[in-house]
Amino acid sequence: MEAEAAKLIGAGLAAIGAGMAAIGVGNVFGSFLEGALRNPGAADGQQGRLFIGFAAAELLGLLAFVVAMILIFVA
């Protein structure tokens, strides 16, 4: 296989990570809503934790994007 083709395939595979992060972020917000609708009074106090969870899940998707960008433009 040509090196250039391998890079592009690798970048495409790295995009799977972005999709996985989408599942993670959706899970964070979905679970939050599930809990918030059961007990709306406690929901506002947990917003900070919601965004910490969001940030942690999102970071891994962004890392997948970085891997793809490195493969296309740097490697």
Next chain:
Amino acid sequence: MFHVKHFEDQAIVAAEEGKIDPMHQFTIEPLFGSQGWELAGYNIAFTNSALWMLITTVVLTLFVAGGMKRALVPGRWQMAVEVFTGFIDDMLEANVGKEGRKYLPYVFSLFMFILFANLLGLLPLGVIGVHPFTFTSHFTVTGVLAVLSFSIVLIVGFAKHGLHFFSLFVPHGTPLPMIPLIFVIELFSFLIRPFSLALRLFVAMMAGHVLLEVLSGFVINGGNAGIGIGALVSVPSFALMIAISALEILVSAIQAYVFALLTSLYINDAEHLH
């Protein structure tokens, strides 16, 4: 140096093929030439990145100064500024407690600077020929901001707790045989913080701008290819661009918030250990 050249080569290749290069928008260019800007062996030419940092600072200063009237019954502008100060104040109160008050100026400046930078970088000034530059899409800028936050954590932690600060890496009630392992893991997760903090903001902003550029490439190339393909490709791409732009505004705010939130959490670690 090699990477820069590599980027340039790719830009040239892309230009020759008539393709739209999504990475071109992140090029840093000296605005007034790079001659005669030497300082202690480094070139400090005034770049487009520096220009937009300056614009962000000016806009932010005007915005905050306009709301510092201290009227008993606040007007609209003062209300707008007080919403932001109150928001950051509440966040520090919730995450750090009473001691968080003294970090309010830093965290507020950080939040507002990143927020304004992200939003100004999204302005559609391209239609009048001025291309906004999102300097938060560069690791050098976000890296410095993250190192600033991290060094505050280190300085406060060591000044307040001395060498006791290292107990941060050994949570209460860790079984004795586990301590060496936990210490190494916690130390690692502590040292990785500035990188993850900087990387999150920079990649989120860069990804959004690359996405918008790719979609605008679809719109332009589709339009050039004729009416049929234009209607099939350009119109849906343009609709998607509008939606993505709205999403990017949301992402701008969320990333600024997350940066400030994580900074306050790290400050909490330094203030209270575990």
